Amino acid sequence: MSYILLIIGFLILIKGADVFVVGSSSIAKTLKVPTLIIGLTIVAFGTSAPEAAVSITAALKGSNDMAIANVVGSNIFNFLCVLGVVAIINPIKVQKSTIIKEFPFAVLATIVLSILSHDIKFQGYTQNALTRADGLMLLTLFGIFMYYLVEMAITSKEEMEIDQADESIPMSKSILMSIFGIIGIIVGGQFVVDSASNIALAWGMSENLVGLTIVSIGTSLPEFVTSIVAARKGESDIAIGNVVGSNLFNILFVLGISSFISNIQVHSIVFVDMMIMIIITILTYIFAGTKQRINKKEGILLVIMYILYMTFIIIRK
Template structure:
């Protein structure tokens, strides 16, 4: 068991580091190729920070661990809002300025309701996964269209400030390739160790996906959001959460449907999905705020953290941990 725990820690650390290197390499490469900062921020960085969830879900699904893959997608969304956004706002209150983000949050709610409609029968099949993948492609195309027609949005300047400008093409491609290789390897290590630990303690793959794996794969978003907030790039901090949750629901959730179709744990629709919907609704109300003072305060961030702690405690109690 000691070897498994060490492997889990190594997998998590490598996953976070390699995701960061992958995003840096991809962003620098895209910048050298002349792609606009807004497109880089929305597409390259958005998919890059969701790469850990996608790879972990793909590996788990191919190994027949669909519960871990589903738990990873839902757990990451819950973690992104309640833990990451809550902790970031607790440290640094966040101002919401970007028109782009205010439009993305309602879209996130619509996508979540659509996902609930697809899975309400307790089954995640190939057709469900295919529909989610088409939705994923549609969201990407929509974001690219908006990027082209959203000149002057406050988030564009923030994205531009984050793009590496002093990196040559060889270095950029080198970090991109190294990050991708280590992402795949660390995701494989993380899935193996997480499943082994779950079986040792008698936990379901779903529970381990909702907790340990979800927190681990969400660490890149945590690092990106806190770093952006410290630089006063509040729209990026919030946009990381919105974009990642959209990609998780459509891209990550589609993977087990396509690779490992079948029934899902009943607790997903009765417990975890409603919690995700509730948190997203709270996120929407908080981020919108009064029309002239949209702000996520420390008090609101602390409230989100309290909800997350209560949710994890309930999972532990329900699983018989205490």
């Protein structure tokens, strides 16, 4: 029964995220918000809504390992698998602004998360945890990132062309779609956390392993689908903006809210995955900064690295 609920939960999560993105994007376009900002905010945050639902639900239920492993696993999946597959389909062109501002901010966020988690090493505490104060710091950084996006929207003189076909959705319908999408995401998130926890216990697996594999991949499917569709349409900015924006949202907002709700104890094994996440973020940044593109060979390398990482954590347990 747990397996059926897990699949149902994932389906509700993905459909809820899809409906939420469509509805929210329609609202933004009706209000004449530049599509560049839509890609960095609504699309990125909407596709990260499943991660938010799972991690916040896990925090409320005291499943701390699931809360943090889901975010770390999702971010690794996004950079290695999502960008890797997208680059294989169609080499990703990266804007200069993304290389100068957004990618460095993503690297900073991963490093800050690691530092805040090392309470024993840096603050002399008896255990490592993301506390309410750490959550406030992450949310503050999230506020700074949002301020940057708003400022960019106001000062930008180059607004991307808005697809008139998308504006055919009435505002009332768009609002309803957004509301039902959020409800679906919350319900799906509860199903995933409960069923994944039961499966972990039945198989003798740790919540950390389940969060890094089954849950993180499942909650990252919206990013995966959205980015592949964008790549097929030649919208590489949306593809990479979706991934970078989603990863920032996962660390700063999702873990910020989760740790503010309930202290998240961080076990030593998670630091290995955090270090891998930092290395992968920097490596992807280097790939993107080289001739402002991620080519097919680099995409293949990223996918191979994800396969090796999955093998590593399964063997490690």
